[in-house]
Amino acid sequence: MKALLAITESFVKRERGRLRDAASAGSSVAVPVDSSQGVAAGDYIVIGFEGNELAEMCSVTDVTNTTITVATLKFNHVEGEPFVVYRYNKRKFYGATTAAGSYTELTADGSPADISVDDPQGTLLEYSGSTYTYFKATYYNSLTTEETDIDEATAVSSDESARYATLYAIRKHAGLAGNPRYSDLRIETKRQQAENEINSVLAAKYVLPLAEVPALLGNICELLAAGYIDYEEFGKDGEGVKWLGEGRALLKAIQKGTQILIGTDGTELTRNTKVGVLDGYPNDEDIDEAQFSMSDRY
Numbered sequence: 644m645k646a647l648l649a650i651t652e653s654f655v656k657r658e659r660g661r662l663r664d665a666a667s668a669g670s671s672v673a674v675p676v677d678s679s680q681g682v683a684a685g686d687y688i689v690i691g692f693e694g695n696e697l698a699e700m701c702s703v704t705d706v707t708n709t710t711i712t713v714a715t716l717k718f719n720h721v722e723g724e725p726f727v728v729y730r731y732n733k734r735k736f737y738g739a740t741t742a743a744g745s746y747t748e749l750t751a752d753g754s755p756a757d758i759s760v761d762d763p764q765g766t767l768l769e770y771s772g773s774t775y776t777y778f779k780a781t782y783y784n785s786l787t788t789e790e791t792d793i794d795e796a797t798a799v800s801s802d803e804s805a806r807y808a809t810l811y812a813i814r815k816h817a818g819l820a821g822n823p824r825y826s827d828l829r830i831e832t833k834r835q836q837a838e839n840e841i842n843s844v845l846a847a848k849y850v851l852p853l854a855e856v857p858a859l860l861g862n863i864c865e866l867l868a869a870g871y872i873d874y875e876e877f878g879k880d881g882e883g884v885k886w887l888g889e890g891r892a893l894l895k896a897i898q899k900g901t902q903i904l905i906g907t908d909g910t911e912l913t914r915n916t917k918v919g920v921l922d923g924y925p926n927d928e929d930i931d932e933a934q935f936s937m938s939d940r941y
Contacts, residue, residue, distance in 0.1 A: 644806040649780035650765035657728040672716040694763035731782035738775025762828040807864035817869035837867035866890030
């Protein structure tokens with residue numbers, strides 16, 4: 644899998660304002676504002692502090708001078724919170740085999756995806772295929788079908804290494820499957836930390852990147868990433884310490900050689916024979932056998 648991250652740029656944002664009073668979650672909510680100038684029915688607005696977990700994008704259904712009615716409000720908001728109008732509400736992701744090649748939308752992987760306004764890093768999409776190595780992202784308005792020019796989007800090359808566990812698997816293990824407040828981008832950060840810890844152990848035993856990802860590594864990645872999340876949220880009172888211990892115990896077994904990584908063909912993955920092994924000796928082309936002395940230092 645490849646994690647594609649599209650940063651939200653400032654040019655898609657327009658008018659800004661503040662809530663005149665508190666607004667409660669619900670359907671067809673009339674949100675009181677200081678001024679609705681520049682906002683119209685059919686627009687998309689982000690209510691709350693962008694990058695905060697309680698920020699949300701809403702579709703506008705009606706507007707008066709001091710009220711903006713939105714179709715759905717997921718969270719309660721307090722007086723003084725900001726809002727900003729967005730020209731687009733989604734990102735479309737495309738893939739190609741070359742940077743200047745023909746780009747195909749990654750619809751099977753979730754494109755178009757809602758713009759993640761609750762995380763300052765941007766919008767995340769996971770590409771599970773292997774056909775494409777270059778990617779682009781555009782902005783898309785699902786109401787007007789307006790889309791930015793794909794030719795003007797920057798082509799990026801994604802990380803070629805395989806991911807050890809899906810974001811959903813980690814979210815489920817951490818008990819966050821039904822929790823929209825913990826964003827995928829935060830889970831992606833923990834997954835990267837887990838993968839780094841795993842690779843730091845594997846590098847001494849196996850050739851990286853691995854030809855395939857055994858289920859054992861998926862389990863270890865889930866344990867570590869979920870452990871990071873739980874420990875960050877609950878400290879020693881949660882399950883995080885236990886999960887981290889289980890994941891690291893499996894890594895230690897791989898490190899010691901009592902646990903090996905088996906591929907789908909039933910054989911062990913390629914070992915790294917260059918680590919911890921003397922790869923030659925001082926020699927002379929004129930002699931047939933290695934020459935060593937008790938005073939030699941290596």
